[in-house]
Amino acid sequence: MITISVCMIVRNEEAILARCLDCIKGIADEIIIVDTGSTDQTKEIAKKYTDKIYDFKWIHDFAAARNFSFSKATKDYIYVADADEMIDKENIERFQGLKQVLLPEIEIVQMLYTNQLEFGTTYNYDSEYRPKLYKRIRTFQWVDQIHETVEINPVIYDSDIEIIHKPSENHAGRDFRTFLTLLEKGERLSKKLVNMYAKELFIAGSDKDFIEAKEFFLNVLEDDERTMDEKKDAQCVVCKCCRIQDDIHNLLKNSIKGIADKNPSSEICYELGEYFYEMKDYKEATIWFYNAAYEAGSSLNIHYGGDYPLKRLSDCYRKIGDEEQAKIYEELAKEWSVK
Known part of the structure; x- marks a missing residue:
């Protein structure tokens, strides 16, 4: 069975953070919270679920914050979560089943990201596949008998797991x-x-x-x-x-x-x-x-x-x-x- 680090970046999410963490605590082997400058009770709520809480100075760069969160992960795979996401009971069970059977050659697992149009800002479809689970340590192999090259295309698996996007406001x-x-x-x-x-x-x-x-x-x-x-x-x-x-x-x-x-x-x-x-x-x-x-x-x-x-x-x-x-x-x- 694989192990999973849940990595999140948050800021002023006191209204919805517990809802998200209640969903993922049953699938996570560790939860990593990176706070980019909360002024509310976000970190106090996070402490009820994990002791791996880190501060990261906000520099208007989501990628930098994501990379910092990834650097703290220690498990086999990294699941990227946002505070405005939910996973219902049926999909938690699917996720737990995936942990049992995921093949080691799978490097990225895509999941259906749903309910995007309710508060959508960049999405034209209510449901679409999105990469959500990443192998933490990726191995590289040389391929082709001549003119050999390093295989860089990730092995991607499209799962049937649905992640509900439910923000409290338009971003x-x-x-x-x-x-x-x-x-x-x-x-x-x-x-x-x-x-x-x-x-x-x-x-x-x-x-x-x-x-x-x-x-x-x-x-x-x-x-x-x-x-x-x-x-x-x-x-x-x-x-x-x-x-x-x-x-x-x-x-x-x-x-x-x-x-x-x-x-x-x-x-x-x-x-x-x-x-x-x-x-x-x-x-x-x-x-x-x-x-x-x-x-x-x-x-x-x-x-x-x-x-x-x-x-x-x-x-x-x-x-x-x-x-x-x-x-x-x-x-x-x-x-x-x-x-």
């Missing part, structure tokens, strides 16, 4: 502040973080959040070292910023480039629809909302290729006076939203 504000802090420090965001920033804006961002991000995404568009995928994400953000600020020249400039792409984004079509809707040109708006729903594909938020434009088509036809079409699109929007 978007915290995330946007972190992005802005990194940019103020002159940090260069990776391709992944460019995508996550854009995605989070379209899923949970306010107009203010978009405007504060505008300069960064304009710079992405001008950066020759950025990939086409990064520029496509940036175009979506910039188009929305320009529509919000009534900057028609740059709205047209960036939306035309986005539409000329062989795989146009629903987000850009939607923003053009919103522009014409605001101008009370409802007939023209229907063209772009239709394109968002049926002719393009969502890049950052799946709703922009589904119920959002369908609802707007209903609004447009109601403004035009075509109640029959308005009801058709209204029903389509409802059907899409419950898929």
